[in-house]
Amino acid sequence: MKLSRLRRYPLLPIAVLLAILFIPALFAEWxxxxxxxxxHLRNRLQPPVFWGGTWDFVLGTDRLGRCVLSRIMHGAQxxxxxxxxxxxxxxxxxxLLGLVAGYARGWTDIVVMRLVDISLALPSILLALAFAAxxxxxxxxxxxxxxxxxxxxxxxxxxxxxxSIRERDFVARARVAGGSHARIVLLHILPNVVNTxxxxxxxxxxxxxxxxxxxxxxxxxxxxPTPAWGLLVADGRWLVVSAWWISxxxxxxxxxxxxxxxxxxxxxxDRLDPELIEV
Amino acid sequence: xxxxSRSTPLEETRGASASGELLLEVRDLRTHLDTKNGLVRxxxxxxxxxxxxxxxxxxxxxxxxKSMTVLSMLQxxxxxxxxxxxxxxxxxxxxxxxxxEREMRRIRGREIAMILQDPQTSLxxxxxxxxxxxxxxxxxxxxxxxxxxxxxxxxxxxQVRIAAPEERIRSYPHEMSGGMKQRAVxxxxxxxxxxxxxxxxxxxxxxxxxxxQYLRLLRDLQRETGLAILFITHDFGIVAKLCRHLLVMYAGRVVEAGPVRAVFNNPAHPYTRxxxxxxxxxxxxxxxxxxxxGQPPALWGLPSGCRFAPRCPHADDRCRKEYPPxxxxxxxxxxxxxxxxxxxxxxxxx
Amino acid sequence: METADVADLLEARRxxxxxGRVAAVDGLDFSLKRGRTLAVVGxxxxxxxxxxxxxxxxxxxxxxxxxxxxxxxxxxxxGALRRFRMRVQAVFQDPWxxxxxxxxxxxxxxxxxxxxxRLGRKEVDRRVDRVLRDxxxxxxxxxxxxxxxxxxxxxxxxIASALISNPALIILDEPVSALDVSIRAQIMNLFKDLQRExxxxxxxxxxxxxxxxxxxxxxxxxxxxxxxxxxxxxxxxERPRHPYTQALLSATLPxxxxxxxxxxxxxxxxPSPLDPPSGCRFNPRCPAxxxxxxERTTPAVRDxxxxxHTVACHLYPE
Numbered sequence: 001m002k003l004s005r006l007r008r009y010p011l012l013p014i015a016v017l018l019a020i021l022f023i024p025a026l027f028a029e030w031x032x033x034x035x036x037x038x039x040h041l042r043n044r045l046q047p048p049v050f051w052g053g054t055w056d057f058v059l060g061t062d063r064l065g066r067c068v069l070s071r072i073m074h075g076a077q078x079x080x081x082x083x084x085x086x087x088x089x090x091x092x093x094x095x096l097l098g099l100v101a102g103y104a105r106g107w108t109d110i111v112v113m114r115l116v117d118i119s120l121a122l123p124s125i126l127l128a129l130a131f132a133a134x135x136x137x138x139x140x141x142x143x144x145x146x147x148x149x150x151x152x153x154x155x156x157x158x159x160x161x162x163x164s165i166r167e168r169d170f171v172a173r174a175r176v177a178g179g180s181h182a183r184i185v186l187l188h189i190l191p192n193v194v195n196t197x198x199x200x201x202x203x204x205x206x207x208x209x210x211x212x213x214x215x216x217x218x219x220x221x222x223x224x225p226t227p228a229w230g231l232l233v234a235d236g237r238w239l240v241v242s243a244w245w246i247s248x249x250x251x252x253x254x255x256x257x258x259x260x261x262x263x264x265x266x267x268x269x270d271r272l273d274p275e276l277i278e279v
Numbered sequence: 280x281x282x283x284s285r286s287t288p289l290e291e292t293r294g295a296s297a298s299g300e301l302l303l304e305v306r307d308l309r310t311h312l313d314t315k316n317g318l319v320r321x322x323x324x325x326x327x328x329x330x331x332x333x334x335x336x337x338x339x340x341x342x343x344x345k346s347m348t349v350l351s352m353l354q355x356x357x358x359x360x361x362x363x364x365x366x367x368x369x370x371x372x373x374x375x376x377x378x379x380e381r382e383m384r385r386i387r388g389r390e391i392a393m394i395l396q397d398p399q400t401s402l403x404x405x406x407x408x409x410x411x412x413x414x415x416x417x418x419x420x421x422x423x424x425x426x427x428x429x430x431x432x433x434x435x436x437x438q439v440r441i442a443a444p445e446e447r448i449r450s451y452p453h454e455m456s457g458g459m460k461q462r463a464v465x466x467x468x469x470x471x472x473x474x475x476x477x478x479x480x481x482x483x484x485x486x487x488x489x490x491x492q493y494l495r496l497l498r499d500l501q502r503e504t505g506l507a508i509l510f511i512t513h514d515f516g517i518v519a520k521l522c523r524h525l526l527v528m529y530a531g532r533v534v535e536a537g538p539v540r541a542v543f544n545n546p547a548h549p550y551t552r553x554x555x556x557x558x559x560x561x562x563x564x565x566x567x568x569x570x571x572x573g574q575p576p577a578l579w580g581l582p583s584g585c586r587f588a589p590r591c592p593h594a595d596d597r598c599r600k601e602y603p604p605x606x607x608x609x610x611x612x613x614x615x616x617x618x619x620x621x622x623x624x625x626x627x628x629x
Numbered sequence: 630m631e632t633a634d635v636a637d638l639l640e641a642r643r644x645x646x647x648x649g650r651v652a653a654v655d656g657l658d659f660s661l662k663r664g665r666t667l668a669v670v671g672x673x674x675x676x677x678x679x680x681x682x683x684x685x686x687x688x689x690x691x692x693x694x695x696x697x698x699x700x701x702x703x704x705x706x707x708g709a710l711r712r713f714r715m716r717v718q719a720v721f722q723d724p725w726x727x728x729x730x731x732x733x734x735x736x737x738x739x740x741x742x743x744x745x746x747r748l749g750r751k752e753v754d755r756r757v758d759r760v761l762r763d764x765x766x767x768x769x770x771x772x773x774x775x776x777x778x779x780x781x782x783x784x785x786x787x788i789a790s791a792l793i794s795n796p797a798l799i800i801l802d803e804p805v806s807a808l809d810v811s812i813r814a815q816i817m818n819l820f821k822d823l824q825r826e827x828x829x830x831x832x833x834x835x836x837x838x839x840x841x842x843x844x845x846x847x848x849x850x851x852x853x854x855x856x857x858x859x860x861x862x863x864x865x866x867e868r869p870r871h872p873y874t875q876a877l878l879s880a881t882l883p884x885x886x887x888x889x890x891x892x893x894x895x896x897x898x899x900p901s902p903l904d905p906p907s908g909c910r911f912n913p914r915c916p917a918x919x920x921x922x923x924e925r926t927t928p929a930v931r932d933x934x935x936x937x938h939t940v941a942c943h944l945y946p947e
Contacts, residue, residue, distance in 0.1 A: 169727035173790070176685050177741040178714030191731035340809040341780075456898050457673075486672035487837050488895045491880035495894055513810050516882020539886050550811075557814035561839030561881040562888070564863065567821075568814035568843060574779040575809050 010267040013260035021257050024073035025080040033058070034067035036074040036227045041065050045243045060245040062235060068245060071227035072253050078228045079257065082139075083208045086146025087201050093147065094154025095190075095197050101155065102162025103185050112155060119152035124211060125218070132220035142221050146208050154200060161193050195272040203265035206258035213254050229254050299331035300371075302474055302507050303352075303391075308366035310344075310351040312578075313359075319578040321347040321361065323531035331474060332501065334508040336522035336539070338515065340575050344531040345511045349477045353391060354383050370475075389419040392468035396480040398460035401467075402452040408436070408463045409448030412470045419471045435470040436463070438503075440496060458489035462496070469500065479511045494521055515558055519543065527551050530576045530586040537608065537615030547608040547617035550587045585619070593621055636699050638663045638830045639684065639798055644693035646679050651902045653679040655854035656693070661847075663797060664824065666831040668841035668862070670877070671851035674899050677834045680851075681800050684832065685719055697798065711745045718791035722803040724783035728775040734761075734786055735771035741794040760789045763826070764819060781812035788819065792827060801833045805840070817843055838874075839881030842866055847937070850874045853902055853910040860938035870933045870940040872917040909943065919943055 024031060033056075034040075040057075044065040047053040053060050059068040101112035128145045135141050165171065166189065174184045209229070215221030216230025224231060229250045236246025310322035322344045329335050339345040350356045352368050352375065368375040375386060387393075395401050403411060412432035413425075429448070436444035439462040452460055461481060468476055478497070482490040498521065501508060510522060518525055518539055525542050527535040527550065535548040546552040556569035573590035584601050588594040598620055606622040608615040639661040646654040654676040661667040669677045682688040684695050686702055695702045697717060705713050718741065721727040728737055738757050742748055748756075758768040764785040775783055784804065791799050801820070805813040821844065824831060835841050841848060841862070848865045850858040850873065858871040869875045872893075879893040895914045900906055906913050912923040922943050931947050933940040 169721035169723060170729040172685075172687060172721065173719065173727055173787070174729075174740065175687060176714070176717070176719045177790075178711060178744045179740070183744065188729050188732075192729070340811055458898050486899070487880045488672060488876055489898060491892075491894050495892075514882060515810075516884065519883045519886040519888070543885050543887075554811055557811065558884060559813070559817070559840045559843050560884045561842055561866065561878065562884060564842055564866075568818055570814035570818050571811040572815075574781055575811065 010264055013263040013267075016256050016260040017264065020072075020253050021076050021080055021261075024076040028070075028073040028077060032067070032070035032073045034070040036066060036070040037225060039064040039066055045239070047243070048245050048249075051245070059249045060243070062243075062246045063239065068232075068249055071232055072229070072250055075227040075229045075232060075250065075253070078139075078222055078226060079209050079212060082142055082146060082212045082222075083205045086143045086208055087150060087204050089143065089147035090150030090204075091154050091197055091201050094151035095158050095193070097151070098155040098158025099162055099185050099189060099193070102159040103166055103181070103189065105163075109159070113159070116152040116155050119148070120156075124149040125214065128215050128218075128220050137220050137223045139222055142212060142215060145215065146211060149211065150204055150208070153204070154197065157196060157200060158193050161196055162189055165189050165192050199265060199269040199272060202268055203262060205261040205265070209254060209258050209261075299333065299505065299507075301328060302331050302371060303329040303509075304367075304369040305348075305352060306367040306369070308348060308351055308368065309364045310347055310356060310361055311364050312347070312361045314579065316577075317579040320531050320581070321578065322351055324366075325526075325528070325531075325533055326366075327526055327533070327536065329475065329507045329509060331507050332505045333524065334497075334501065334510055334522045335524045335526065336518040337509065337511045337526045337528060338513065338518055339528035340513055342530070342575055342578055343528040345528050346479055347531075348528070349393075349479065349509060349511060353387055353393070353477070354378075354380075355387070385419070388415060388468075388473065389471045390473055391475040391477060392471065392473040394461075394464050394468050394476060394478045394481045396483055398457060398464045398484070399452075401464045402460060404452050407449050407451055408455075408466075409433075412436075412448075412467055415467055415470055431470065432466075435466040438469060438500065439463070439465045441466065458485055458492065461485060461493060465493075465496065465500075469504070469506070472504075473506070475507045475509060477509045477511070480513070482517070497521065515543075515555060527554075530578065530581055532586065532602075532618065533605075534587065534619070535617040537617075538612045541608070541610055541612035541615040545608065545610045545615070547615070547622055548587075548619050549591045549593055549621070551617070595620075637661060637696070638698065639667075639832065640694075640696040640699075641680075641684075642694045642696065644680070644683060644695060645691045646676075646683055646688060647691045652854050652905070653902065654683065654690075657849075657851075657856055659849050659856065659859065661798070661830050661832060663830050664828045665846045666824070666833055666844050668833040668835055668845035668848045669851060670835050670838050670841055670848055672836055672899055674853065674902055675851040676854040677836075677851055678802065681719070681802050681832065681834050685717065685800055686713070715741060715745050715794040716797045717800070718794065718796040718798070719800040719802065720784070720787050720791050720804045723807045724780055724787055725807070727787050728783055730775055732775075733771065734773055734775070737775070737786060738771070738790045738793055740790060745794065756793055757789075760793045761786075763792065763823065764789045779812075780808050781815060784808060784812075784816055785819070788816075788823070792823065792829075795827065796829060798830045798832065801831050803834055803836065806836070820844060837881065838877045850877065853899065853905050855910060855941065857911065857942070858933065858938075858940045860933055860935070860940075864933075864935045864938050868934060868938075870938070870945060871911075871942050872915050872944070873911050876916070909941075917944060 040061060043057060043061050044063060046057045046061040048060040049055055049058050057067050061067055097112050101109040127148060131141045131145055171184060171188060174188050212221055212228065213230030213233065216228040217234040221230055222228040232250035233247045236243065240247055306326050308322050308325045312319040312321045325348050327335065337345045337348065347356065351363050356363065363376060370386065370390065409429065409432050412435055413428045416428045416431055432448055433444045436447055441447050441459065441462050455463065482493050485493060494517065497508060500506060512518060522539050525537065525539045526533050527548065529550050535542060535551045542551060546555050553569065553571040557571055559568065571590055576586055582588055582599060584599040585603055588598040591598065603618045603620040605616045605618045608617055608622065637660040641657045641659050644654055644657040645652065657680060659667060669680055671677050679688060683690050689703060697713060702713055735757050738760060739753050742753055742756065757771055761768050761771060766782065766785055775786065805816050808816060823829065833841060833844055845862045848860060848862050849856045850871065852873050858865065858874045865874065869878050876893040876895045879890055893916060897914050900913065908924040908926050909928050912918055915923065928941045928943045929947055930939050930941050931945045
């Protein structure tokens, strides 16, 4: 009985996420053993503690003698901030357009859906390159790229749901009651797609962390010396053989974060959309 | 009388209703269902018999267990939520519940076929009607080559009165109207020559005049082939029109059973009586309908006594505590039974 | 309001609605007085649902008019439209689809008031209380969500919502056919009680003639977008004139196994509205077809024998 109760909640993913994403992101200032930007030139390329290093630099140091652990912890801030803001903007735009397209149908629908098709056809990395070229790499540019990549997924999914919801009788009833279109969309239809938006958003966190890492790795994401996870991996790539820990631990952080957040998203989806047993 | 519900009263009157060969005998069938709200006894000790050439109606509301009964019979209950936990399903003497999946596949379709409520989901939209019938035939009868099977399919469509079957065999489901589709499902069902057809509310999605056509078709088919039909419905009108025997189910149990005429003339269970009284009639204008109070029962946490007790105007303490045994109704039909304590009183004693 | 008793509550005049080439509704005339019930009966594709939508202003007619209290509902705007939205309500077939699963009962029921009237919280609560009581529910159930209720209770909630603005007309679109048999009688009785109490007119849309007898004062039988017979309910059931009405009546299921009636099983199915038959639309299936005249000439509406009884069929003299 106890065990099944435990199984009902995805404790492990939550724990992992707290440990590597949320707690470091919020409390890196206090928790990190070192300043992530400070070079300890005498301690350059220190291996992690269990590889012959010292407890002073648990996960070792990089080429400039910066603490890998501290950099990962501070990097969590960027991963979280970019996911949260980027997904929020993308989801908001996508949901709104999906609602409008699905409810209004006709020309609005056609136009929105063609934009969706175009957006989905564009390779996101290319898009990011274009942004970076236009504005230079910056935090804001990454947010814009993330929102730009994501909105179409939301728009397409939400539109599909709205198409079926608008045919349900409660929408007809709302119209008979005299509600305006805006009222019907916002008060009657939107609450019925919120679950989908939340689940999709959760599932996108992994995508965004990977995207951000890829952008940083390519040098078109958040500019150096910010300790974004992708940058950390990129920094260590020339030393992979001799000082593998520089790339390895940020890589593990990305992997665990993405995996946990996807597990959480799957659980949330099952939870919010329970398959009812028909008798 | 420790387990009154286990009595199989039809036993006592063996032969009285037999018109043809005894095809199917279900004894004390029990199916449990695990839901989020707890265990549901979806089918709780259902017994009945079906003879060739006979139409047995199972009537009940949503959640009465009428569909789950036939799904259990054929072992196509939704798994893993549903479990058949007891009883016997004797088809020509063999217990179907002891058969494995491979053996059951030979029974389903070939010996016992099903017609479901919604023809839309019973037909595969990407194959022609002919294809689907031929495929079913190929599964069950290895005799005859392609030509012969196609010929058989045409015959099946002709049997369900589909006009120009040679043409129609090439139609896709979406090219047919609802009534036509349900006929095609009928053709699919009879194509392998089953002895029993289980029809689960096959006319609820049809228009009134198409329903009349379909019911007549079933009757004619039965006359021609000696099929036994198990007709599941919520509509007393269909039972009155089509069936000879009737089972009334409520919350997983049979509350009344017997010949249709006897049940209509002398409904013994308060639920049956109330349902019959609440039917809107076309032949006379009622000033007011007799409504049944309350709501259909939630299936979890059912009362330990009679399940209809919370809605029953005659219920007393015993009804609420103890489930009534199945008792004979004293009327012209020897196999008319009902589960109600009131009957005991009217009998004086049992 | 003296004139309101004389004038019809609802009137349709040569009402037509085309979807592309399909004439879903093809020239309807009918009327309904306050406090009475008109049933529109027919099988799928006959246009009864489109008719309901036209009255509710969910569709625009291609031509013709719907008048409520003598006003053309499709020309209303501003305050007049808001008044219309208060006076005309609807109860739909499927209580599982007609209640927004994300709203509490209170806001579901109060919707017409909140949209159209500026009332205080207290007043809204008071009226929700009253109307919930009127449909046989407890006021404290206003806090619950729809999924906590059974089908019959959900339909009661939908009815409460339709009543809260004190409407003069409620469109009932197959209001009991999705409910369990044991619940239908409760709900139909409730409709009758509420009609007396609120003096509301019902337009009842149904596919089964039999079930309308209990509720309807007048019945319009539709076939392929047209009214083939229109009569006071009792007269229609006692003396159905149109062969289609007779077939529908014979197709209603018996109330007892011994009930015998002439069984008219119509051949074929309703033809596609894309390509309706010429002349009388019922002629290809009609068991009483006279001959070429039925295929050539659309039958005019004639006297059906009793007062208010009309029939569109060549069998009867013009």
